[in-house]
Amino acid sequence: xxxxxxxxxxxxxxxxxxxxxxxxxxxxxxxxxxxxxxxxxxxxxxxxxxxxxxxxxxxxxxxxxxxxxxxxxxxxxxxxxxxxxxxxxxxxxxxxxxxxxxxxxxxxxxxxxxxxxxxxxxxxxxxxxxxxxxxxxxxxxxxxxxxxxxxxxxxxxxxxxxxxxxxxxxxxxxxxxxxxxxxxxxxxxxxxxxxxxxxxxxxxxxxxxxxxxxxxxxxxxxxxxxxxxxxxxxxxxxxxxxxxxxxxxxxxxxxx
Numbered sequence: 001x002x003x004x005x006x007x008x009x010x011x012x013x014x015x016x017x018x019x020x021x022x023x024x025x026x027x028x029x030x031x032x033x034x035x036x037x038x039x040x041x042x043x044x045x046x047x048x049x050x051x052x053x054x055x056x057x058x059x060x061x062x063x064x065x066x067x068x069x070x071x072x073x074x075x076x077x078x079x080x081x082x083x084x085x086x087x088x089x090x091x092x093x094x095x096x097x098x099x100x101x102x103x104x105x106x107x108x109x110x111x112x113x114x115x116x117x118x119x120x121x122x123x124x125x126x127x128x129x130x131x132x133x134x135x136x137x138x139x140x141x142x143x144x145x146x147x148x149x150x151x152x153x154x155x156x157x158x159x160x161x162x163x164x165x166x167x168x169x170x171x172x173x174x175x176x177x178x179x180x181x182x183x184x185x186x187x188x189x190x191x192x193x194x195x196x197x198x199x200x201x202x203x204x205x206x207x208x209x210x211x212x213x214x215x216x217x218x219x220x221x222x223x224x225x226x227x228x229x230x231x232x233x234x235x236x237x238x239x240x241x242x243x244x245x246x247x248x249x250x251x252x253x254x255x256x
Contacts, residue, residue, distance in 0.1 A: 001026050001075075001153050001189035002047065006056035009042050009213075016042050018213040019056065024206075026152070027187035029179050031200035031207045031221070035239045039213040040193045041081065044157050047191070048078045061152050074103060077151040077188075081158045083142025087131030091122055091141055094130060095148050102149035116144040120174060136167035143174060154178065154190045160199065168196070175203055197231045207231065211239055 002024040009017040017039040024030050034040050045051035047058045049065045049072060058065040061075030086094055095116055099109045117123045120140045125133060130141060139159065146154060159175065160168045179190055192204060200207060200221070207224055209217035216238050217224075224234050 001028075001061055002191060003059035004043070004047065004056070005058065007043060007046055007053050007058060008055040009039070009046060009051065010054040016213050017046070017210075020210060020213070020215050021056075022208050022215065022218055024189050024191060026189055027179070028206065029190040029192065029204045031204035032191050032193040032210075033195075033197075033200065033207060033235060034210040038210045038239075040210060041157055043210070044155055044191070044193060045080075048076055048155055049073055050078075074149065075151055075153050077146035077149070077154045079142050079146045079154070079156045079159055081161060083138065083145070085130050085138060085141060085145075088129065090127050090129055091133075091144075092117070092126040094141065095144055098145045099148045104149050112148050112150065115150075116148040119147065119178065120144040121170075136163055136170065139163060139167070139171055140174070143171070143178075147178060152188055154188050156190065157193045158195070159192065160194065160196060168199070172199060172202060179203070197235065201225070201231055207234075209235065209238055 004020055004022050006019045006021055007017055008015065008019050020039070020043055022030075032040055032044070042051065046053045047060070047065065049069045053066065060072040063072035063075060065072040089097070092113065095113045096109055099112050104112045117126055120143050122137070122140055122144055125137060130138060133141070143159065146156075156175070160171050163171065175190070175192070179188055192200070194200060204221055206220050207217060208215060217234065221231070224231055
């Protein structure tokens with residue numbers, strides 16, 4: 001469902017992403033990790049087509065994001081680090097607007113919005129102005145706009161950034177439900193960027209770690225944590241190797 005092929009991004013003399021390749025299958029959830037400045041957000045923006053690649057390409061749901069961008073973007077639900085919300089709009093009106101932008105047929109928009117509201121537990125605040133909502137609810141609205149067109153692929157950049165521990169658990173449960181639907185909905189493939197390693201351990205099946213724009217780890221989580229090892233140990237070892245100091249991964253306690 002997601003294929004990155006030798007993706008690279010250069011800004012002048014700076015090679016921000018250096019020939020990164022990986023694949024994510026249907027129903028698979030992959031944690032995308034790395035220290036600050038490693039190239040995670042740049043890679044995710046290239047996967048969504050918001051940023052052109054210097055080299056390489058990405059295939060989303062069978063569509064090349066650069067040669068067939070319209071169909072590729074239809075297959076993507078994207079939650080950037082700062083959700084694209086309009087604070088002066090109410091939740092319902094905003095989601096109807098986004099559904100139109102994402103080519104949901106007019107006759108289907110009401111049902112699509114209602115489903116997104118229900119799945120993200122927003123039905124009770126559908127008439128409230130977005131700017132008056134708490135950070136946790138605004139993040140839910142961000143997730144709702146990412147799924148309103150029922151995409152098979154979700155690309156989530158720091159979905160719990162800035163939330164308190166209770167809100168983190170709520171958003172995490174929501175993501176798990178979106179990935180492993182209990183009501184016969186379609187399975188989604190997810191790439192999740194976060195600094196909260198417990199989030200990766202709770203949600204993801206695989207880990208891709210990049211450093212200095214290069215992929216350094218691509219392995220099942222079960223393999224990474226075998227024999228008593230922890231994801232934190234791997235992160236610290238890889239990001240501090242060769243004399244480069246990595247950032248400390250955030251824990252549940254540290255994020256509060």
